[in-house]
Amino acid sequence: MNNLGRTAVFLAGASALALASSAFAQTNPPESPPAGDTVETTVEAVVVTGSRVIRNGDASPSPVTVVQTDDVLRAAPGSLAEALNVLPVFAGSRGAGVNPTSTGSVGAGNASANQLNLRNIGANRTLILLDGLRVPPTLLNGVVDVDLIPQMLVQRVDTVTGGVSAVYGSDAVTGVVNYIVDKKFNGLKMLAQTGVSQQGDGEKIDVGLAAGTRFANGRGHVEASYEYRDEKGIAYRSDRDWMDVWGVAGAGTAANPYVLYSDLRQAGFPFGGLITSGVLSGQTFGANGTLRAFVPGTATGSSALQVGGDGGYYDSSLLAPMKGHQLFGRVDYDLTDTVHGYMQVGGNLKTNANYSDYVRLTNVTLSATNAFLAPAYQAQLAGANQSTFRLSELMSSGGRLEARSKSRQWIYMGGLNGALGDYKWGLDFTHGQTRLGTTLANNLNNQRLAAALDAVVDPSSNKIVCNIALTNPSLAQGCAPLNVFGPTAASAEAIDYIFQETHYTARTVMDSVSGHIDGSPFSTWAGPVGLALSGEWRKLSFESASDAGPADVVNCTGIRYNCTAGSALWTQTFAGSPKVSQTVREAALEADVPLLKDLPLMRALSVNGAARFTSYDTSGDYWTWKLGLDWRLNDTVRLRATRSRDIRAPTLYELFAPVNSVPVSTQDLLTTLSPTVASVDLSNPDLKAEIGDTATLGVVWSPIPRFSVALDAYHITVKDAVTQVNGATAAYQRACYDSGGTSPFCALQDRLNGYADKSASNVVQRWYTKYYNIAQVETWGADLEVNYAATAFDRPASLRFLAAFQPHVYYRQPGVTTTDQGGVAFGPLGAAAGPSLRLTALARFQPIENLTVDVMQRWRDDMKLGGDPSQIWANNRIASFATTSLTLTYAADTRAGRTDFFLNIQNLFDADPPPGAYALNGTRAGLRDGYAIGDDVMGRYFTIGARLKL
Structure with a gap:
């Protein structure tokens, strides 16, 4: 039985369970009524996302999940991106609660950006639309930070969970997320809300204003909105x-399996400094600069990690703070009775921040006469004829590496649309520009560190100074000597001297012109045939600049210790990029053809098809296509199916990104050591587009009004998938070593003595990551969506239930073991959690006229900690997790208008997420992980606010 067949079996069982209970319901297309409305409210037919010719969501062969903005924000107040992630179809989305990083490829310049990820196979395979038009990318990797979408006037969000590249172009491999603006809003609405966790942190403030009105006797309409959001984070x-x-810790072998530990410490790296050579070896400095014996912790399977003891640990940020302004304005005007024009602008001005690494001093050389060293210890060293000694330390006193990402994102749209006889046409222009500036505070200047570590007494002033200030004053650069003998020994002046701010700025610009015409040129006996012809020209450019590039090297003149000529000046580097661009030309044809109607078991049968030709000046020419079937058996049951071929072209960053390096401490499986070495990111200009093949099969059952069930199976395969291959990943290391050095993955690491020497002298010198078209990604599963709107005790009530079943996400590459990230919590290159079963239930009840109660329950199943089958774990499991949220809304009619006062409690029962971590992140205790991304880390959280509508 193939994968789609197995999923169909699951669907049959799930369908039986769903239909056995009238408590569950699906929204395809019925919607739950907002607070204060009655369930008799009907939903207008809408132009369905995923097609240019289908005008009613009931007739869409593609699964479409529709959420009204007011509904989803009532259940999860805050940003619309965070609220959308309650839908189970999203998994692996990134946002504020992710592992901190600097400007590396995982963070794409802003590690805390809100990125939507369908099916957990990459946010870059999910296309973001605004009113059916492509939203320009905002991050280095071509992904959209969806905070760009001003949410005060977003009416609803449509999510198509199937490939639609033939309709919308590249990137729509797993589907599209289409934000629909309320273009006819009249009146005034305001929002004010604030929140805080039960622990008194994570404060949030959100205020917004939107207004709209007609003018010119109704021929014109203008609307605008502004929203301010301030989130303090944790x-x-x-x-x-x-x-x-x-x-x-561990090596992932039978002899030394991976084990999840708590209370980990860095072996040999205390906060106060550990002497690692000579007569004083094995002693650590206390707060007053005095020495005592270092107390090691309990050994683990990794030499770099111990449980407890005097070792230090990292303490990075848990939730990134954010402050932002969203702006939107739109003007519509009927130029004639048949021609309509519009212009709009949306902007997002925000700053994110995250905090990550402390500086780690590894066996630095210090003078035995260092001016900060107590005379008694200097005497002991002199008595042992030691002129120098070595020291290792985790420098918590210097502060953490802080990445502040300042985004200036603007999207301008304008166009004309109208009617030409029985045909509708449209012409649209989009200009998007993003300036992403990342400031790295506390970036270590290695040259200054080497100079500051050599502290001597100036005989002329009897003050402690840097040795270079005496030997080569012209290179001293205001050197302030650094005291590393104790956890808080360093002076503020020394910290300011060795740590500096460095800056990276990237600019992305997209211009797009698109047009379409659609109508019905003829009819079959079953109804009119819909045709749509569309085309698009698009140009995307990218450029960046940095003041801390990998080409910046140290000048060791006058420096005695800890300086190697030609080595990197900065601990964190990021190279600038000259301007590169990509031009795309596309043309597409779509048809919707009714075949049969009003026959036994054939109330209506239609097919939908689309084909698109896409030409990239960087990656070549491609055809994409889609076929869909909509079969309405009767008034209660319909079947739907699609088959599509989709593409994702490589981004400019994947093709042309400059060489970039960051220090990492990944375990070297050949020598079992964990050195801190550079990890170098490489682009690949020879990349081609990846090809996606998607099939969906579903059933929709609506036996009674306001009750419906939809079950849809899917199977997705992505061939020639663009993958960033990281040479430090365990699977690639093993492939290299097992081949004796002949594997192509051996080119992703540097060593001095080949691959047979396992001694410490052959420890890895550098890791490389590079993009290749060598992967295949395959996943399959099913979505269940049920909606029921009725009355309970003669009062309005509704229930919506959504489930996503995705047991496997296979990653296949030549020469390495196939990994399965389905039902796995952690993975390489920042892979996020993908539970195999994700559930969300939303219940609403109106017990009295003006009071509405909303309850949301979310649950995910347990997961593995790692998906590499070659890894051996002592316990490869992270427990399941569930949270409950409650919202009380009171609607009051005042002279000012209708005001909804609300209280929301997220994580009502204050559930703690189960612990977990990624196997190869363990060499830096406390820096990352600790929980599965997507789990709630805030704990019980209270939000109060008011919404006013005039």
Whole structure:
């Protein structure tokens, strides 16, 4: 039985369970009524996302999930991106609660950007639309930070869970998310809300204003909105007691399996400094600069990690703070009775921040006469004829690496549309520009560190100064000597000297002109045939600049210790990029053909098809297509199916990104050591588009008014998938070593003595990551959506239930073991959690006239910690997790208008997420992980607010 067949079996069982109970219902297309309305409210037919010719969502062969903005924000107040992620079809989305990173490829310049990810196979395979038009990318990797969409005037969001590249172009491999603006809003609405966690942190403030009115006797309409959001975040992982420095140690072998530990410490790296050579070896500095014996923790399967003891640990941010302004304005005007024009602008001005690494000093050389060292210890070193000694330390006193990402995102749209006889046409122009500036505070200047570590007494002033200030004053650069003998010994002047701010700025611009014409040129006996012809020209450009590039090297003149000529000046580097561009030309034809109607078991039967030709000046020419079937057996049952071929072209960053490097401490499986070495990112100009093949099969059952059930199976295969292959990943390391050095993956690491020498002298010198068209991604599963709107005790009530079943996400590459990220919590290159079963239930009840109660229940099943079958774990499991949310809304009619006062409690029962970590992140205890991305880390959270509508 093939995968789609197995899924169909699952659907049959799930359907039986769903139909056995009248408590569950689906929204395809019925919608739950907002607070204060009655369930008799009908929903207008809409132009369905996923097609240019189908005018009613009931006739769509593609599964479409529709959410009204007011509904989803009532259940989860805050940003619309966070609210959408309650839908189970999204998995692996990134946002504020992710692992902190700097400007590396995972963060794409802003590690805390809100990125929507359908099916957990990459946000870059989910296309973001605004009123059916492509939204320009905002991040380095071509992904859209959806905070760009001003949400005060977004009426609804349509999510198509199937490939639609033939309709919308590249990137729509797993589907599209289409934000629909309320273009006819008249009146005034305001929002004010604030929230805080039960622990007193994570404060949020959100205020917004939107207004709209007609003018010119109704021929014109203008609307605008503004929203301000301030989220304080959670600055330290230690601010939650369940976050107990979790990490994984071991080698993943039968003899030394991976084990999840808490209370981990960095072996040999205390906060106060550990002497690692000579007569004083094995002693650590206390707060007053005095030495005592270092107390090691309990050994683990990784030499770099211990449980407890005097070792230090990282304490990175848990939720990234954010402050932003969203702006939107739109003008519509009927130029004639048949021609309509519009112009609109949307902007998002925001700043995110996250906090990650402390600086780690690894066996730095210090003078035995260092001016900060107590005379008694200097005497002991002199008595042992030691002129120098070595020291290792985790420098918590210097502060954490802070990445502040300042985004300036603007999207301008304008166009004409109208009627030409029985045909409708449209012409649209889009200009998007993003300026993403990332400031790295506390970036270590290695040259200054080497100079500051060499502290001596100036004989002329009897003050402690840097040695270079005496030997080569012209290169001293205001050097302030650094005291590393104790957790808080360093002076503020020394910290300011060795740490500096560095800056990286990227600019992305997209211009697009698109047009379409659609109508019905003729009819069959079953109804009119719909045709749509569309075309688009698009140009995307990218450029960046940096003041801390990998070509910046140290000048060791006058520096005695810890300086190697030609080595990197900065601990964190990011190279600038000259301007590169990509031009795309596309043309598409879509048809919807009714075949039969009003026959036994054939109330209506229609087919939908689309074909698109796409030409990239960087990646070549491609055809995409889609076929769909909509079969309405009777008034209660319909079947739908699609088959599509889709593409995702490589982004400019994947093709032309400059060489970039960041320090990492991944375990070297050949020598079992965990050195801190550079990880170098490489682009690949020879990439071609990846090809997606998608099939869906579904059934919709609506036996009574306001009750419906939809079940849809899907199977997606992506061939020639563009994958960033990281040479440090365990699977690629093993493939290299097992081949004796002949595997192409051996080119992704540097060593001095080949691949047979396992001694410490042959430890890895550098890792590389590079993009290749070598992967195949395959996933399959099913979505269940049920909606029921009725009355309970003669009062309005509704229930919506959504489920996503996705047992497998296979990643296949030549020469390495196939990994399965389905039902797995952690993976390489920042892979996020993908539970195999995700459930969300939304219930609403109006017990009295003006009071509405909303309850949301979310649940995911348990997962594996790692998806590599070659890894051996002591316990490869992270427990299931559930949260409950409650909203009380009171609608009051005042002179000012209708005002909804609300209280929302997220995570009502204050559930703590179960602990977990990624196997290869364990060499930096407390820096990342600790929980599965997507789980709630805030705990019980209270939001109060008011919505006013005039």
